[in-house]
Structure formats: structure tokens, C-alpha cells
């Protein structure tokens with residue numbers, strides 16, 4: 001016991017010394033301005049639990065600089081609050097600014113350092129991942145997934161007829177249904193489905209293990225060497241248990257695909273099966289045969305991590321955007337009416353001409369989606385008004401850099417404040433008004449928010465094209481069959497101002513809406 005106590009005293013003293021050393025070093029650097037915070041924690045206790053993007057924008061005003069910095073424990077965090085700094089640093093200097101902040105708990109102790117989201121861009125694997133994801137989610141792949149997208153959009157609108165009050169669950173199910181089929185060729189049967197449970201447990205554990213500020217080892221990585229049998233290292237035992245569980249969970253869908261491929265020739269084609277097969281064939285022109293940097297069993301490991309990244313990327317993002325869309329349609333009936341009218345005109349729909357009892361999608365191909373110009377403007381305005389990723393995801397620097405006379409240290413976390421850009425009055429006239437028309441006036445149209453909604457540089461979202469096709473199709477189907485109105489009490493929301501959820505993804509905080517059939521004729525909900 002005395003030995004353990006001596007160990008901890010020595011340990012804490014060395015941490016204190018390290019903090020002092022880094023503090024001295026930091027105070028000699030000319031960092032961007034920002035709040036100082038306390039000696040030990042930095043601003044950890046000043047970070048608000050909700051909507052931190054607003055606080056960063058305020059600090060940017062207070063310190064009269066679009067680029068600000070502060071410290072949490074010993075880590076320097078730089079926030080970019082305007083498009084100029086974001087574009088210069090994250091896009092133009094992408095070779096320096098495309099790392100991710102190191103999470104020692106998640107990457108090392110839990111063994112998740114190879115995940116698509118966390119792997120450093122300087123690791124050659126990241127390039128391979130990006131090319132595979134491009135092949136699996138780009139324009140051609142999205143076209144190939146059209147039937148899946150259409151089928152799942154039909155399940156969504158049919159579900160809304162049965163339990164309209166559970167509309168968020170139906171949107172959630174739609175996102176999971178699409179991505180499970182695309183990634184693994186797996187059809188989910190119910191919200192209790194094994195694959196859904198596996199994916200949800202993975203993202204829950206990942207959320208705990210990556211929670212910023214929660215694990216001291218993230219700031220003082222030397223702690224990772226402490227043996228887990230020493231008293232007071234419950235955190236390490238927890239991390240190691242999570243490691244085992246996460247490894248097991250990532251095997252479940254991957255092994256299922258392999259079994260299907262072994263069992264029969266008519267197995268469902270998917271991202272995983274295509275890459276596994278192209279590896280077996282080693283066919284010329286496959287992504288693997290072009291990327292010769294891989295060796296032996298590494299290929300399969302790469303496929304597994306990429307397929308895991310598909311679910312992680314798709315699970316909450318389109319759900320957030322569609323949730324905000326439904327709520328905004330309830331609050332802006334004129335926008336809803338115009339979008340519905342466009343659908344009717346472009347698709348030649350008259351009230352009696354859609355079979356509302358079968359919910360078959362009136363949109364037969366991607367070209368028809370392309371013709372819905374107003375609906376596309378609505379989608380852009382949803383992505384601007386209620387950004388899914390208000391802070392995108394943090395990048396980190398590979399080297400020290402200089403910008404406008406400031407030093408950006410090596411290893412600093414660099415956060416683009418997407419919310420500030422989307423609500424910058426220099427870019428968007430009356431930025432807090434929801435007005436899709438800002439994107440329809442040719443010649444005077446405001447900047448396309450999709451340039452900012454999907455992140456930046458070498459880390460920008462590889463799923464953007466796929467996501468937009470999926471979202472537009474769902475939006476068009478919802479507005480074909482349904483009318484969305486606010487409950488009386490919800491009208492207050494508009495006058496009081498909307499609230500937004502806080503997390504890696506964000507959406508308007510849900511309030512009660514009514515989803516009713518838009519076309520009374522021939523409407524008969526399925527039994």
C-alpha cells in the first residue's frame with residue numbers, strides 16, 4: 001500500500017512539473033488571443049455544456065480576432081471563426097492541418113487508432129481508406145445504390161402512416177436500413193435487430209471513450225504505461241475491457257458477410273463483399289490491386305475499418321438533417337407548400353394519380369431528383385440554418401505553423417466553427433432567417449453552404465454525395481405523401497426561438513408536430 005502511495009505521489013509531481021514546463025513554453029509562443037483559464041485546467045471549467053459554437057463566436061468578438069486559442073489541461077485548442085482562416089489553413093495547408101487530435105484513451109488503450117475518423121492523415125492507410133470510401137460512396141456507387149435508397153424511402157413513408165408520432169424513429173430506421181444494406185448487404189428487421197444493437201453499442205462506448213476532458217491520460221499520455229493492477233487505475237481496466245468488446249463488435253457484421261459469401265453464390269452484394277471479392281480475384285483495376293502498399297491480411301482489416309466508418313458516418317448525420325427538415329416544414333408552411341407544388345409539377349402528380357396506400361416512390365431515378373430545384377434549395381437552407389456538424393470534427397496540426405503573425409503549435413487541435421460561418425452576416429443576408437430563396441436567385445444567390453457543411457481538406461466528408469441523394473429522396477417522398485403541421489403549442493417555438501441539441505451532430509430540438517396525409521383521395525394506411 002505504501003509503495004502504491006509513493007508511486008502516485010511521484011507520478012503527480014512529475015505531471016505537475018510537465019504542466020509547468022508546457023505552461024512556460026506556451027507563454028513564450030505568440031498564440032492567437034483567447035481566455036487564459038486556470039493554471040492547471042486551462043478553460044476546462046469555462047466551456048459551456050450546450051452550444052459551445054456560440055461561446056467560441058462570442059470569444060472571437062471579445063478578443064477581436066476570427067482566430068482564437070485557449071488551453072484545456074496542456075492541450076492548445078485553436079478555433080477558426082471565419083471562412084478565410086478555415087479555407088487558408090484546412091484546405092490550402094491541408095498537408096499540415098489534416099491530423100486528428102490524439103485520443104490516447106480511445107486510439108491506444110481501446111485500440112481504435114485505425115478507425116477512419118481517428119487515423120492520422122499522415123498514416124498511408126488514410127489515403128487507402130479515402131480511395132475505398134470514394135469508390136463505395138461516390139457518384140457511381142450512389143447510382144448503384146439507388147434501388148436500396150428507393151426501397152428504404154418507401155419503408156419510411158409507409159412507417160409514417162402507421163405511427164406518425166414516432167416520426168424520428170422512422171427517420172432513424174431509414175438511415176440504419178440504408179447503411180446496413182450498403183455496407184454489409186444486411187436487411188434490418190426491426191429496431192431490436194442484432195446489427196442495430198451492435199452498431200449502437202459501438203457508438204455508445206466510442207462516445208464515452210472519446211469524451212473530451214474526461215480522461216487524464218488524453219492530456220498526460222505517459223499515464224498509459226501505468227500497469228492496470230495498481231490501485232486507482234480503474235480507468236485503464238475500463239479502457240481495456242472496452243477494447244475487447246469493441247474488437248468483438250466489429251467482427252459481428254464482417255463475419256456475417258464472409259459466411260454469406262461462403263454459403264451461396266447469390267449472397268447480397270455490399271461494400272464489404274465487393275472489396276473482399278475483388279481482393280480474392282485480385283482483379284486488375286480493383287482498388288486493392290491499384291494500391292500496392294498493403295500486405296497479406298492487412299487488406300481484410302482495411303475493409304473492416306472502412307465498413308465500420310460507413311455506419312459511424314451515416315448513423316446520425318442524415319437523421320439530424322431530416323429531423324430539422326421536418327420541424328422547419330412545420331414552422332414554414334409556405335416553404336412546404338412551394339416544395340410540394342414543385343414535386344407535383346415536375347413529377348406530373350395529380351391528387352388521384354399517386355397510390356397513397358402503397359407508398360411507392362414517385363421518383364424513379366436520380367435525374368428526377370436533379371430537377372427539383374426548389375427542394376434542393378430547401379436542403380441547402382436546412383444544412384445552413386441548422387448545421388449537422390456545427391464544429392465539423394476537430395483537425396490537428398502535424399507541424400508548427402504561422403498564420404497572420406500567430407503561432408499554431410504542433411499537435412494543436414484546430415476546430416472550424418462552421419456555425420459561425422453559416423451565420424456570418426457578411427456571407428448570408430439575415431442569417432437567422434430560414435429562407436431557401438437565398439439559393440434560388442440565380443446571379444445573386446448566396447454561397448452554397450455545402451462547401452462548409454461537410455468539413456474541409458483531406459478530411460472532408462466522403463459521404464456527401466450519397467447523403468444528399470438519400471436526404472433529397474426522403475424529403476421528396478415525405479412531401480409527396482404528407483402534410484406537416486405544428487401542434488398549437490409548437491407555434492410558440494417560432495416566436496421564442498429554436499433550441500438545438502449539442503453533440504458531434506446537432507439538430508433542432510424536437511417539438512410536437514402532426515404528420516397527416518397530404519392527399520385524402522385513395523388514402524388507406526396499410527394494416
Ligand code: HEM
Nearest residue numbers: 117309313314317388389392393454455456459461463467
Ligand atoms: C448530412 C449528412 C452528412 C454531413 C453533414 C456530414 C458531415 C461530415 C463532417 C463535417 C465530417 C468531418 C470533416 C472534417 O473533419 O473536416 C465528416 C466526415 C466523415 N463522414 Fe460525413 N457527413 C454526412 C453524411 C455522411 C454519410 C452518409 C457517410 C457515410 C455513408 C459519411 C461518412 C463520413 C466519413 C467516413 C468521414 C470521416 C472522414 C475522415 O476522417 O477522413 N458522412 N462528415
